[in-house]
Amino acid sequence: MDFEPKILGIACNWCTYTGADLAGTTRLQYPQNLRVVRVMCSSRINPSFIFRAFQLGADGVLVGGCHPGDCHYNTGNLYARRRLAVTRKILEFAGIEPGRFRVEWISASEGNKFAEVVTEFTEQVRNLGPQTKFKIEQLPTPEKI
Amino acid sequence: MSINFKQIEEKLKSEATKLLEEGKVGVVLAYGKGYDENHPLPFVARKASDVENIVFNEYCTANMARYIVRYPRGTKIAIAVKAADSRAVIQLIQEDKVKREDLVILGIPAYGMKNAKTGEVVDSKTTCGMYNPVIYDTLLGEEVHGQSVVSPYDVLAEYEAMDKEARWAFWKKELDKCIRCYACRKACPMCYCDPCFIDQNKPKWGEKSPESHGNLMYHLTRFHHLAGRCIDCGECSRACPVDIPLYLFHKKVAKDCEEMFGQAAGMSIEDKPALVNFRVEDSDKILE
Ligand code: FES
Numbered sequence: 001m002d003f004e005p006k007i008l009g010i011a012c013n014w015c016t017y018t019g020a021d022l023a024g025t026t027r028l029q030y031p032q033n034l035r036v037v038r039v040m041c042s043s044r045i046n047p048s049f050i051f052r053a054f055q056l057g058a059d060g061v062l063v064g065g066c067h068p069g070d071c072h073y074n075t076g077n078l079y080a081r082r083r084l085a086v087t088r089k090i091l092e093f094a095g096i097e098p099g100r101f102r103v104e105w106i107s108a109s110e111g112n113k114f115a116e117v118v119t120e121f122t123e124q125v126r127n128l129g130p131q132t133k134f135k136i137e138q139l140p141t142p143e144k145i
Numbered sequence: 146m147s148i149n150f151k152q153i154e155e156k157l158k159s160e161a162t163k164l165l166e167e168g169k170v171g172v173v174l175a176y177g178k179g180y181d182e183n184h185p186l187p188f189v190a191r192k193a194s195d196v197e198n199i200v201f202n203e204y205c206t207a208n209m210a211r212y213i214v215r216y217p218r219g220t221k222i223a224i225a226v227k228a229a230d231s232r233a234v235i236q237l238i239q240e241d242k243v244k245r246e247d248l249v250i251l252g253i254p255a256y257g258m259k260n261a262k263t264g265e266v267v268d269s270k271t272t273c274g275m276y277n278p279v280i281y282d283t284l285l286g287e288e289v290h291g292q293s294v295v296s297p298y299d300v301l302a303e304y305e306a307m308d309k310e311a312r313w314a315f316w317k318k319e320l321d322k323c324i325r326c327y328a329c330r331k332a333c334p335m336c337y338c339d340p341c342f343i344d345q346n347k348p349k350w351g352e353k354s355p356e357s358h359g360n361l362m363y364h365l366t367r368f369h370h371l372a373g374r375c376i377d378c379g380e381c382s383r384a385c386p387v388d389i390p391l392y393l394f395h396k397k398v399a400k401d402c403e404e405m406f407g408q409a410a411g412m413s414i415e416d417k418p419a420l421v422n423f424r425v426e427d428s429d430k431i432l433e
Pocket residue numbers: 012013014015016040041042043065066071072073076077
């Protein structure tokens with residue numbers, strides 16, 4: 001059976017999420033492997049979310065935010081950029097393929113970029129295969145998380 | 146040339162007595178007698194008569210900056226620091242945990258410190274490999290010069306060259322040893338959160354029992370929290386009862402931060418910690 005990756009998308013409310021909306025309203029096709037979580041800003045993302053996502057079975061994590069300088073809160077994504085760069089290095093040194101984690105700046109009007117990025121990233125993760133290193137074998141029941 | 150530990154001890158004692166008698170400081174953070182020569186303990190002198198218990202020898206590796214945050218703001222503190230410890234002090238000042246005015250920093254230039262557990266010399270392999278304190282009010286002893294300077298990041302080459310699978314196997318093996326005693330957290334001068342993220346129940350960030358994924362979550366997040374702040378004193382690894390080489394990961398993160406943001410932790414009071422700062426000209430390259 002073909003491997004269908006599970007991908008967690010964390011999107012900022014003002015740009016990437018709206019961009020995803022636009023992709024939807026313009027009826028662009030993109031793979032359904034992405035589960036999007038909306039946050040108010042990319043700097044809202046605690047790096048532990050990403051580690052935890054990998055532990056709870058995500059095969060890839062895609063983070064979307066406004067273009068640098070365009071953040072709704074002015075500087076949020078500039079902090080996030082530094083922070084997520086470190087997260088990436090940590091994942092890499094721990095032995096996770098760096099291709100499983102990606103940060104993209106997608107603005108509210110870039111519906112087609114959103115669709116493109118998701119398609120490309122899904123393909124990339126599909127090629128990397130299932131993520132087993134961090135994954136918890138026996139998942140705790142939802143109430144226990 | 147070698148370090149005259151007895152002389153430093155004498156100077157430390159006389160400075161401490163002076164400061165306490167004049168009432169300049171409320172506490173002096175230094176090292177005291179342990180159950181034997183090789184195991185000196187962190188020691189707090191509160192009055193002049195405590196000073197006689199102060200010792201300083203090559204086994205005094207603990208980082209006393211750890212104890213600064215335990216005192217209420219405004220307490221006048223004198224602290225004995227070695228090179229890495231002084232960077233920790235600077236980092237704490239940067240993070241506004243303590244004010245420069247409230248500190249009297251007694252710098253100790255030293256090398257050839259020894260790890261009490263293994264007896265090995267503590268050098269750039271496990272620490273930042275510096276000899277002279279970066280910041281001090283009084284220097285006890287003479288500045289060290291002419292010692293070979295080795296990059297603290299040299300030890301990383303071997304691990305960076307490993308392929309991903311081997312590195313994952315290495316870290317899995319090491320982190321699985323963790324018994325979650327949290328000695329690393331207790332020894333670390335930068336770990337002052339109360340409560341620590343791993344002790345929180347809502348949300349529960351990771352499993353609290355000592356098994357692989359809880360350990361992984363705890364350590365990875367701790368490495369992340371110390372990114373751009375770890376001053377590479379190596380105390381976490383010396384405190385570890387099961388000898389996990391935590392310093393390796395910390396060094397790696399510190400190295401990456403230095404490369405990406407152009408600033409090492411705890412080198413100047415004026416800096417801001419790298420991750421609570423940004424430059425507009427930071428490039429997206431760092432995300433690739
Ligand atoms: S609001 Fe979009 S990144 Fe801050």
